[in-house]
Amino acid sequence: MAGSDAVDQDRWRYDRRPRSALPELSIRLLESFHTVAQEGNITRAAARLHLTQQTLSAQIKQLERALGADLLVRDSRGVRLTEAGEIFAEGAGAMVSGLAELSARVNQAAGQSISRLRVVFCPRSTTPFLIRVANELEAADPTLRVVLVSVRSMAETRCELEAGRADAALMWxxxxxxxxxxxVIGSDGWVAVFAHDDAFADRDRVLLAELTSAPLVLPGIFMSAAAERHWAAALRPDPGSPQATVADTADGPIIAARRQGIWLAPESLGRRYADANNRIVRIADAPPIEAAVVWTAQAPQPLTTLLVRAIRAAVEVNE
Structure with missing residues (x-):
């Protein structure tokens, strides 16, 4: 009886000790949460992970239960991180990256070396293109893994590269x-996107001088504020005209359709985003904008060379 009491007492004490959540975590949960934190949206994160929204939401709840903390708050635009979520997102990103590096070292020690190239991209604008490039690169070299890192803006693209969480990207x-x-991998002309019933909608071409009095809106595709100023000046050369502004790329067609401004965009981007509410007209005298593959000084040079070749080949096929 005394022995039984001792066991019960030990169990009582054990049950009330602080319990670490780490045994209940898995790389799958960390990757899922890291993706949600990057996307700020359950739907987009689920699509990127090839999961249903219900499955991804269940994974996040499982993670929150394991940690004993709320990580996300849902709002009208998607989800945002709580203070605890911000802290965990930073650590989760480091853990996912660290595990990938550890896996590569283990594979190398076992004589099964796997090379990894991390390419950052903005989802809607380049997803199908880069998925095809990544698949072709991996098919050509079974030891290569192309990791696609999704972000929502060019500012985030720059952050991923500068923080060492990505090796390369596509940029204007x-x-x-x-x-x-x-x-440089190619260049693109500019188009003006109007409301479908605008006076310019039936034109084949338009000149910049014809748009001097209208508010112009540029897409948020630029690397820096300096790049924004460069293109704002190039596309609105008359200093007496209203200064061109920059808006989120997805908002451009809406702004044009509601006659709140004329959206100017590289032609490939304009045709990808515009819909039945818009009309696209080429700008005859706008300087072309060049697209490039960019990479960090730390990126593996042989792999970036392969990436550039594959992207150039894919661009030629598209043309």
Whole structure:
């Protein structure tokens, strides 16, 4: 009886000790939460992870139960991180990256070396293109893994590269002052996107001088504020005209459709985002904008060379 009491007492004490959540965590949960934190949206994160929204939501709840803390708050635009979520997101990103590096070291020690190239991208604008490039690279070299890192803006793209969480990206030039290396893969003309019943909607071409009195809106595709100023000046050369503004790329067609401004965009981007509410007209005298593959000084040079070749080949096929 005394022995039984001792066991019960030990169990009582054990049950009330602070319990670590780490045994209940898994790389799958960490990756899922890290993706949600990056996307700020359950739907987009689920699509990126190839999961249903219900499955992803259940994973986040499982993670919150294990940690004993709320990590996300849902609002009308998606989800945002709580203070605890901000802290955990930073640590989760480091853990996911660290595990990937550890896995590579283990594979190398076992004679099964796996090379990894981390490419950052903005989802809607380049997802199908880069998925095809990544699949072709991996098919050509079974020891290569192309990790696609999704972000929502060019500012986040720069952060991922500068923080060492990504190796390369696709960007529009210029990128001066970034410390990144780059090579041009092509150029694109500019288009003006109007409401479908605008006076310019039936035109084949328009000149910049014809748009001097209208509010112009540029897409948020630029590497820096300096790049924004460069293109604002190039597309609105008359200093007496209203200054062009920059808005989120997805908002451009809406602004144009509601006659709140004329959206100017590289032609490939404009045709990808515009819909039945818009009409696209080429700008005859706008300077072309160049697209480039950019990479960090720490990126594996042989792999970035392969990436550039694959992207150039894919661009030629699209043309």
């Amino acid at each position: 030039l210029p990128i001066e002052g970034s410390g990144l290396r780059h090579t």
